Amino acid sequence: MADVAFEATAKTLAQLCEQAALAVTNTMVKDLKSIKHRVSKEISLKAPDAEKLLFSFLEELIYLKDAELLLFSKFEIGVKEAKGGFELAAMCYGEKLDMKKHELLVDVKAVTMHHYEVKQSKSGWFARIILDI
Amino acid sequence: MDLEEGVISPGGIGFDINCGMRLVTTNLTEKEVRPKLKELVDLLFKTVPAGVGSSGIIKATPAQFRDISVDGAKWCIDQGYGWKEDLERTEEDGAIKGADPAKVSDRAIKRGLTQVGTLGSGNHYLEIQVAREENVADKKVAQVFGITEPDQVVVMFHCGSRGFGHQVASDYLQTFLNVMESKYGIRILDRELACAPFNSKEGQDYFAAMKCAINMSFANRQVILHRIREAFEKVFKRDSEDMEMRQVYDVAHNTAKIEEHHVNGKRRKVLVHRKGATRAFGPGREEVPQLYRKVGQPVIIGGSMETGSYLLVGTKEGMDLAFGTTAHGSGRTMSRTKAKKMFRGDRLQKEMEQRGIYVKSVSFSGLAEEAGPAYKDIDEVIETTHQAGLSSKVVKFVPIGNVKG
Numbered sequence: 001m002a003d004v005a006f007e008a009t010a011k012t013l014a015q016l017c018e019q020a021a022l023a024v025t026n027t028m029v030k031d032l033k034s035i036k037h038r039v040s041k042e043i044s045l046k047a048p049d050a051e052k053l054l055f056s057f058l059e060e061l062i063y064l065k066d067a068e069l070l071l072f073s074k075f076e077i078g079v080k081e082a083k084g085g086f087e088l089a090a091m092c093y094g095e096k097l098d099m100k101k102h103e104l105l106v107d108v109k110a111v112t113m114h115h116y117e118v119k120q121s122k123s124g125w126f127a128r129i130i131l132d133i
Numbered sequence: 134m135d136l137e138e139g140v141i142s143p144g145g146i147g148f149d150i151n152c153g154m155r156l157v158t159t160n161l162t163e164k165e166v167r168p169k170l171k172e173l174v175d176l177l178f179k180t181v182p183a184g185v186g187s188s189g190i191i192k193a194t195p196a197q198f199r200d201i202s203v204d205g206a207k208w209c210i211d212q213g214y215g216w217k218e219d220l221e222r223t224e225e226d227g228a229i230k231g232a233d234p235a236k237v238s239d240r241a242i243k244r245g246l247t248q249v250g251t252l253g254s255g256n257h258y259l260e261i262q263v264a265r266e267e268n269v270a271d272k273k274v275a276q277v278f279g280i281t282e283p284d285q286v287v288v289m290f291h292c293g294s295r296g297f298g299h300q301v302a303s304d305y306l307q308t309f310l311n312v313m314e315s316k317y318g319i320r321i322l323d324r325e326l327a328c329a330p331f332n333s334k335e336g337q338d339y340f341a342a343m344k345c346a347i348n349m350s351f352a353n354r355q356v357i358l359h360r361i362r363e364a365f366e367k368v369f370k371r372d373s374e375d376m377e378m379r380q381v382y383d384v385a386h387n388t389a390k391i392e393e394h395h396v397n398g399k400r401r402k403v404l405v406h407r408k409g410a411t412r413a414f415g416p417g418r419e420e421v422p423q424l425y426r427k428v429g430q431p432v433i434i435g436g437s438m439e440t441g442s443y444l445l446v447g448t449k450e451g452m453d454l455a456f457g458t459t460a461h462g463s464g465r466t467m468s469r470t471k472a473k474k475m476f477r478g479d480r481l482q483k484e485m486e487q488r489g490i491y492v493k494s495v496s497f498s499g500l501a502e503e504a505g506p507a508y509k510d511i512d513e514v515i516e517t518t519h520q521a522g523l524s525s526k527v528v529k530f531v532p533i534g535n536v537k538g
Contacts, residue, residue, distance in 0.1 A: 004470075066245070066300075106254050106469070106498075107184065108185075110303045111303075112148070113323075113325040114325040132149075132299070
């Protein structure tokens with residue numbers, strides 16, 4: 001009950017990653033528009049399946065929030081199937097966290113495995129994520 | 134868990150490893166503090182960073198951070214952040230043995246590097262409270278714990294291992310997921326409770342890494358205590374020793390520890406996972422500091438920012454009932470989403486101020502999520518705990534000032 005849960009849907013896996021990433025940022029900052037695109041960061045990941053891919057991507061964003069105090073509000077993401085699973089390449093745009101500029105909400109500790117799901121259907125992709133805050 | 138045949142589970146401990154509570158007394162009364170309360174809370178809001186991405190005064194190098202993960206609160210005392218007696222009044226004397234920074238990822242260290250001395254957010258807080266005479270349930274034990282005067286002002290705070298602990302837990306959750314079934318044939322329903330045999334390489338590696346996070350959290354709370362003493366000194370223009378700002382105790386409530394307990398009539402060493410649960414050892418246990426051993430371990434249970442918190446004492450009965458364990462808080466009645474819909478942070482702040490509680494929060498939204506009705510009635514929870522024999526009431530504290538992330 002003290003966690004935050006959301007569901008994301010999108011046509012492609014890349015778009016799903018983008019939507020989920022925006023949701024994670026939005027959990028921490030009230031207005032995504034307040035995060036300007038002063039900094040860009042490249043993230044490249046490989047994973048054996050879509051579930052692990054999204055999980056690792058969101059984990060990386062949470063890591064950057066603490067290690068480099070970076071928050072992102074725009075993502076350009078490409079996902080392709082590769083040998084052994086999936087590859088993700090993302091360009092993330094944002095800036096350093098600033099209490100005066102960004103209305104901060106709650107700190108995200110981690111993505112949990114609790115009810116975590118990523119699945120594909122005829123209409124597209126779906127993810128259920130519960131964040132530990 | 135049996136040490137030979139049992140498992141260890143990061144999810145069974147919690148992502149905020151050694152999230153815990155620390156309580157400090159003063160010899161100030163409410164009457165002395167009230168005129169300077171706003172100034173004090175505003176200063177604490179500045180000097181004890183809270184909220185997303187907050188960084189503390191310790192600018193540790195990775196090597197120093199590794200030292201902190203082994204020496205815990207002792208590292209802080211050696212650097213001048215606290216009093217030697219604080220260690221004795223901390224669970225595990227402020228540093229649990231067996232921490233191995235080699236078992237911790239560089240990512241975890243990078244996440245935690247600047248966070249020693251920070252509160253975090255969510256249900257983490259720093260609160261100035263008063264022990265009213267009518268709220269002292271056990272005068273004898275209260276005296277032993279340092280609650281000696283009517284309307285005595287105390288400070289209680291709640292926080293953990295921040296990004297460092299979260300990353301350690303996340304890292305090992307993935308490690309365990311990769312080996313749990315394939316290597317050890319363990320199947321579970323909820324992947325969040327992934328585990329490995331305690332006696333396995335992965336299990337022992339996590340145990341050593343978890344201890345690093347436990348120690349970092351003790352260090353975190355030690356630095357915060359130092360900042361609280363500094364703030365009181367600045368506002369009241371007196372030495373913190375003169376104001377007798379003594380630590381009562383520091384308890385952890387997300388850990389796994391090897392302890393000796395009676396199981397089916399025999400004394401055995403077992404691994405006890407406590408997640409959102411406080412150790413509450415009774416009188417006579419060697420783990421309880423010498424100065425408290427006759428009465429039992431101080432137990433700190435937090436309520437909501439509107440209602441108050443409790444100091445209790447561990448009982449002999451509780452050792453047999455629940456491996457010497459009790460609650461860590463009152464528990465929520467509603468989700469954060471529902472609380473945000475029902476309450477407005479700015480309105481809540483004004484209402485609380487009218488009722489004599491001055492709260493400063495990084496986020497109004499976060500404040501709404503922590504509204505009193507979002508939590509169960511602490512008095513009922515404590516009464517139940519007391520009646521069940523898990524721990525015994527000593528004193529209730531009422532809040533007058535609060536800092537929230």
